[in-house]
Amino acid sequence: MRYHRSDVVERAVEVLDAYGLASLTMRRLGAELGVQPSALYHHFLNKQTLLAAVADEILARGRRPRTASSWDGLVAEVCRELRDSMLAYRDGSDVVATVYAFGLGAAGPVEELTEVLADAGCSDELAAVGSRTLLHFVFGHTYEEQTALQANSVGAIDLPARSSQFDLGLALVVDGLRARVGATVRV
Amino acid sequence: MRYHRSDVVERAVEVLDAYGLASLTMRRLGAELGVQPSALYHHFLNKQTLLAAVADEILARGRRPRTASSWDGLVAEVCRELRDSMLAYRDGSDVVATVYAFGLGAAGPVEELTEVLADAGCSDELAAVGSRTLLHFVFGHTYEEQTALQANSVGAIDLPARSSQFDLGLALVVDGLRARVGATVRV
DNA sequence: ACCTGAACACCGTTCAAGT
DNA sequence: ACCTGAACACCGTTCAAGT
Numbered sequence: 001m002r003y004h005r006s007d008v009v010e011r012a013v014e015v016l017d018a019y020g021l022a023s024l025t026m027r028r029l030g031a032e033l034g035v036q037p038s039a040l041y042h043h044f045l046n047k048q049t050l051l052a053a054v055a056d057e058i059l060a061r062g063r064r065p066r067t068a069s070s071w072d073g074l075v076a077e078v079c080r081e082l083r084d085s086m087l088a089y090r091d092g093s094d095v096v097a098t099v100y101a102f103g104l105g106a107a108g109p110v111e112e113l114t115e116v117l118a119d120a121g122c123s124d125e126l127a128a129v130g131s132r133t134l135l136h137f138v139f140g141h142t143y144e145e146q147t148a149l150q151a152n153s154v155g156a157i158d159l160p161a162r163s164s165q166f167d168l169g170l171a172l173v174v175d176g177l178r179a180r181v182g183a184t185v186r187v
Numbered sequence: 188m189r190y191h192r193s194d195v196v197e198r199a200v201e202v203l204d205a206y207g208l209a210s211l212t213m214r215r216l217g218a219e220l221g222v223q224p225s226a227l228y229h230h231f232l233n234k235q236t237l238l239a240a241v242a243d244e245i246l247a248r249g250r251r252p253r254t255a256s257s258w259d260g261l262v263a264e265v266c267r268e269l270r271d272s273m274l275a276y277r278d279g280s281d282v283v284a285t286v287y288a289f290g291l292g293a294a295g296p297v298e299e300l301t302e303v304l305a306d307a308g309c310s311d312e313l314a315a316v317g318s319r320t321l322l323h324f325v326f327g328h329t330y331e332e333q334t335a336l337q338a339n340s341v342g343a344i345d346l347p348a349r350s351s352q353f354d355l356g357l358a359l360v361v362d363g364l365r366a367r368v369g370a371t372v373r374v
Numbered sequence: 375a376c377c378t379g380a381a382c383a384c385c386g387t388t389c390a391a392g393t
Numbered sequence: 394a395c396c397t398g399a400a401c402a403c404c405g406t407t408c409a410a411g412t
Contacts, residue, residue: 002236002394002395002396005396006261012265018381025384025385025386026385026386026387027385034388035395035396035397036396036397036398037386037387038312038387038388038389038396038397038398038399039396039397041386041387041388042394042395042396043395045389046386046387047386058275074335095340099225101331101334109364114397125352125355126355127353128352129355129356129359130356130359131326132331132356133324133328133359133360135322135329136324136326136328137320137327138325138326139323139325140319140320140322140323140324140327141320141323141324141329143288144288144319147288147290154388165312165315165316168312169317169319169320170314170366171321171363172316172317172360172364173320173359173360173363174363175362175363175366175367176358176359176361176362176363177359178357179362179366180362187289189375189376189377190376195388212403212404212405213406214403214404214405215381215406221376222376222378223377223378223406224405224406225377225378225379225407226376226378228379228406228407229375229376230376233405233406234405234406249394250412305402313379
């Protein structure tokens with residue numbers, strides 16, 4: 001009954017995946033650990049901070065190596081990894097998007113996207129706007145996807161169709177970027 | 188002390204704008220109307236339903252006539268109107284995006300965008316994916332914008348710069364759409 | 375039709391005190 | 394360093410009863 005911060009985060013991820021974000025309360029998590037809710041405040045400043053750690057843990061677990069060499073290939077890899085990471089846990093997109101929106105964590109993907117676009121020759125402004133536009137697409141699309149998946153008990157029906165919708169939406173933004181990257185540099 | 192549903196919605200919008208979404212509780216709203224919180228359940232099934240009505244009210248107040256004749260001009264008008272509508276009230280983007288995400292309301296913009304894209308000759312799939320990608324962009328961008336605006340007490344500093352970032356992000360998606368609309372039909 | 379009053383089953387957070 | 398126990402100040406929602 002003596003925990004480290006990382007123990008608490010891991011248990012929080014389990015509770016999230018098993019019972020959903022609405023059930024991930026400080027009181028519930030405390031009970032799950034056999035500890036008073038107030039004990040959690042020894043490890044975390046508040047619930048937001050705990051949630052940020054949960055979001056970062058989810059992203060860390062979904063990490064995989066980059067293989068693409070082109071900027072648009074890298075963009076696709078980052079966006080797909082982000083989507084898959086969030087889909088791997090119940091309410092994952094809700095947690096990650098919320099934490100990002102609050103500016104408390106989950107900033108890795110947008111930073112990597114910004115870097116990829118900058119390396120591709122985008123101006124600072126285009127890299128900033130482009131990476132955030134990509135992120136908004138991934139968050140919004142994945143959230144809707146996950147909501148629908150969890151609503152239908154049998155959500156795995158047309159998984160390929162969903163995946164291709166993601167690719168189509170992604171291509172929309174990437175095509176827009178390509179037109180403007182091409183106008184700036186030639187690689 | 189005898190209210191209609193519309194009275195409650197209007198007061199809710201006032202409370203939202205004055206004190207923020209976190210303060211828009213059933214108890215607070217009841218107190219503001221000089222009524223028990225339980226009285227609100229005569230007008231609304233639950234808080235979610237009330238929030239949906241608030242979101243739809245915000246969108247209705249921001250409505251303005253269409254002037255563009257081209258599909259991309261119409262897309263820009265719908266997206267700008269949506270952004271401006273949400274920015275007009277404190278936490279407006281939070282309320283509208285949440286209600287939309289829960290599927291309880293705020294569906295007008297995405298329906299109009301889908302129609303515009305279909306009329307432009309997009310396939311059903313492209314119209315569906317494209318309109319939702321646009322919506323995700325507008326929600327995500329405006330939410331970040333509004334959060335930043337409300338954090339800086341003097342958020343009006345570089346309003347033109349923010350507006351042009353919105354236009355740039357929007358152009359990214361519209362350019363991607365144009366490439367695919369053009370591939371399908373010639374207008 | 376619209377509202378009251380009281381209750382139920384919860385929240386996040388703080389803080390003095392323990393080991 | 395990590396946790397207890399008790400409290401504070403809240404939530405959304407239900408429901409019998411009132412007018």
